[in-house]
Amino acid sequence: MIRLRTVAICLTASAGMGGDAFAQTFFWTGDGAGPSFNNPANWQGGAAPTVNALLAFNADIATGANGMAMTLNQNFAANGLDVEGGVSAGDTIVINQSLVAAFTLTLNAYGITVNTTSNPNPSTLTINVPVELSTSQTWQIVGSDLTSNGAISQIIPGISLELLGTGTLNAFTLNSGASTFSGGLFLSGAATVLYLGASSTGPAGNPTSGPVGTGTLTLGNGTSLTLVTNAATTLANNITIGTPGITSTATIAGLGSGTLTLTGDISNAISGTGKIQDVGLGPINLEGNNTYSGGTLIANTTAIFGTNTAFGFGPVTGSAALINFNGANPTLTSPTFTGNSTVNFTVEGGDPTLNALTLTNSTLNIAVESYASIVDMVSDSPGSTNVINIGYEFSDPTTYVNLRVDSPTNYYGTIADGGSLIISGSPDGTLDLYGANTYSGGTSIASFGVAVADNNTAFGSGPITVNNGAALGVASGITITNMLSLADGSAIEGYGTFATPTEVLTIENGSTLSGGKGSLAPASAVPVVGTLTFGANASLVFAGGGILQFSIMNAAGSVGTGYSTINAPGSNLNITATPGSPTTEFTIQLVSVSPSTMQQGVATFNTTLPYSWTLLSAGTITGFTGSDQFNIDDTTFFQNSVGGGTFSVSDVGNNLVLSFTPVPEPATWALMATGLCALCAAAWRRRSRPAHICN
Numbered sequence: 001m002i003r004l005r006t007v008a009i010c011l012t013a014s015a016g017m018g019g020d021a022f023a024q025t026f027f028w029t030g031d032g033a034g035p036s037f038n039n040p041a042n043w044q045g046g047a048a049p050t051v052n053a054l055l056a057f058n059a060d061i062a063t064g065a066n067g068m069a070m071t072l073n074q075n076f077a078a079n080g081l082d083v084e085g086g087v088s089a090g091d092t093i094v095i096n097q098s099l100v101a102a103f104t105l106t107l108n109a110y111g112i113t114v115n116t117t118s119n120p121n122p123s124t125l126t127i128n129v130p131v132e133l134s135t136s137q138t139w140q141i142v143g144s145d146l147t148s149n150g151a152i153s154q155i156i157p158g159i160s161l162e163l164l165g166t167g168t169l170n171a172f173t174l175n176s177g178a179s180t181f182s183g184g185l186f187l188s189g190a191a192t193v194l195y196l197g198a199s200s201t202g203p204a205g206n207p208t209s210g211p212v213g214t215g216t217l218t219l220g221n222g223t224s225l226t227l228v229t230n231a232a233t234t235l236a237n238n239i240t241i242g243t244p245g246i247t248s249t250a251t252i253a254g255l256g257s258g259t260l261t262l263t264g265d266i267s268n269a270i271s272g273t274g275k276i277q278d279v280g281l282g283p284i285n286l287e288g289n290n291t292y293s294g295g296t297l298i299a300n301t302t303a304i305f306g307t308n309t310a311f312g313f314g315p316v317t318g319s320a321a322l323i324n325f326n327g328a329n330p331t332l333t334s335p336t337f338t339g340n341s342t343v344n345f346t347v348e349g350g351d352p353t354l355n356a357l358t359l360t361n362s363t364l365n366i367a368v369e370s371y372a373s374i375v376d377m378v379s380d381s382p383g384s385t386n387v388i389n390i391g392y393e394f395s396d397p398t399t400y401v402n403l404r405v406d407s408p409t410n411y412y413g414t415i416a417d418g419g420s421l422i423i424s425g426s427p428d429g430t431l432d433l434y435g436a437n438t439y440s441g442g443t444s445i446a447s448f449g450v451a452v453a454d455n456n457t458a459f460g461s462g463p464i465t466v467n468n469g470a471a472l473g474v475a476s477g478i479t480i481t482n483m484l485s486l487a488d489g490s491a492i493e494g495y496g497t498f499a500t501p502t503e504v505l506t507i508e509n510g511s512t513l514s515g516g517k518g519s520l521a522p523a524s525a526v527p528v529v530g531t532l533t534f535g536a537n538a539s540l541v542f543a544g545g546g547i548l549q550f551s552i553m554n555a556a557g558s559v560g561t562g563y564s565t566i567n568a569p570g571s572n573l574n575i576t577a578t579p580g581s582p583t584t585e586f587t588i589q590l591v592s593v594s595p596s597t598m599q600q601g602v603a604t605f606n607t608t609l610p611y612s613w614t615l616l617s618a619g620t621i622t623g624f625t626g627s628d629q630f631n632i633d634d635t636t637f638f639q640n641s642v643g644g645g646t647f648s649v650s651d652v653g654n655n656l657v658l659s660f661t662p663v664p665e666p667a668t669w670a671l672m673a674t675g676l677c678a679l680c681a682a683a684w685r686r687r688s689r690p691a692h693i694c695n
Helices: 002-015 666-688
Strands: 025-027 054-058 076-084 092-095 105-114 124-127 131-133 137-141 145-148 152-154 161-165 170-174 185-188 192-196 217-219 224-227 233-235 239-241 247-254 260-262 266-268 273-279 284-286 296-299 302-305 316-319 322-325 331-333 336-338 342-345 353-355 363-366 371-375 387-390 400-405 409-411 414-416 420-425 431-433 443-445 450-453 464-466 471-474 484-486 491-494 503-507 512-515 531-534 538-542 547-552 565-575 586-592 611-622 630-637 646-652 655-661
Touching: 105 124, 137 145, 137 170, 161 170, 161 192, 185 192, 217 224, 239 273, 247 260, 247 284, 266 273, 296 302, 387 400, 420 450, 443 450, 464 471, 484 503, 491 531, 512 531, 512 565, 547 611, 586 646, 630 646
Parallel strands: 025 054, 054 076, 076 105, 092 124, 105 131, 105 137, 124 145, 131 152, 137 161, 145 170, 161 185, 170 192, 185 217, 192 224, 217 239, 224 247, 233 260, 239 266, 247 273, 260 284, 273 296, 284 302, 296 316, 302 322, 316 336, 322 342, 331 353, 342 363, 353 371, 363 387, 371 400, 387 414, 400 420, 409 431, 420 443, 431 450, 443 464, 450 471, 464 484, 471 491, 491 512, 503 538, 512 547, 531 565, 538 565, 547 586, 565 611, 586 630
Antiparallel strands: 611 655, 646 655
């Protein structure tokens, strides 16, 4: 009587779970001699199941010697399988103990449910026979495990299968690579994991068979796709990430050493945003032309992105990761590499682009003959162990990294290897290099680029080219020894020293020289006075159209602090500018600096006082013929009135000196006028004296 009541309860519960409510339910007891499926003694009531019956398993009912294991010894079509958790212990149900199966189990609309009753103990269901789907259906588990070791096929094309987990940990395992159902596999429910133990066959995106069938695999929010074999495994199905309308995350990884390769295309769910993560598990290899947009996280493992879009269109994050980008021209949006990650761009001659890069204690390796662009890199911190290797496999100066900055940016890491660095940007950007860099291919500062050396080897060992519209600065206490090449319209400035090898530096045709930080150079709208020094090997030329920008903060102050200056004690200054026009003259451009804000503004300057400032001190000065070689610009950046006073330039003991002469005060003018009148009267008296008086 107790057993019959249990049957009635289970029948009622099963009928309410979907499928055919009128299908008869048969409970396995295992009471027969042997585990045969068609032995009536193994079923409650002593009758073997009829076609399209619901096959039910319950630990409280299965009391026989064969427990919850059966041998399917005939082809059978069932409405579905219902596994109910036991009161005291979870059920372990095995459909066909042998992995060698000669018969097929066909499932109808009910599908499979595991542990969906109120009993708390999880159940385990293992199916070791091929399963044929007669219609689309759901296999649902609650905090349980379901493993299918046989192939899953379909009666008619287009049948789909949903794997739905509704517990705290739900595990589905598919171990056959011969499944051919084509309507797609849907993995649903947070904390639901799909374990793979086999590969697909057939082309990427169109497999002929595989563990998840031949259709699209959809990974719902919070689900995971995990490889459970140490063998290299390929899944060729197209994959959809996420749940429509929401931002979703799916984990794709491996548990062992085998690499999981996904060759199909990965996309978002309709109107949703999908994210992929591989956290601390096995390596993955994404080879598709992927369009998912939620981003990719690789943490404590290895990943390969085999195409330009293998990582979709969202940000890529690597934490303690090894990542290889095998596409020739990948474009990364907001990539973040932290925790001693190593990131390799492997294609020789490739053109990778990294937009808004964040690099923390990690290494970027750029393949030889490549042209990599790092756009608007986020500043790192002092003590950073970041490394950018330009052409890391060989010492090749034809490998380039273009660092573009559109806002003030600091880089404390190092730049190494044999490649070349290009620095570019916008008028609002400045790149300060603090690392002891060893790259040897040279540095080119492009138009609107501004680079500042904050280390003696900030620019490696190669030459520096400052192009039109670009600026090069050197910080206080820093000495750089690179060869310099200055194009027309370039600017050099700073507080440190240019100890260049023997060469001639010509300031002409719009080129600018500034002690301290100038205001003409792009992104340098905050002028601060200082002393810029040149080593003994430099020869300076002031030619037509060149500019010396002279900043005054305290007109009566000291050289280098009150006003800017150029110090070239062992160098020669040759002045080749000639009078006549701004294109032939050399311009001295005055900049007023506010003492209170250290920004461009009103300087302490008294128009009634004379001043004399040392613009430049040199070992020798040649070519000076007079102040008319110079054009004094006191209007463009100088905000003070000169009160009618005048500026002039002179050569005083190999110092190029700028002097200001004020307009005399009115009392001085009156005194001068009185003296002039007296002289005129005396002259008139001499002219009007009778001749005989002079005899």
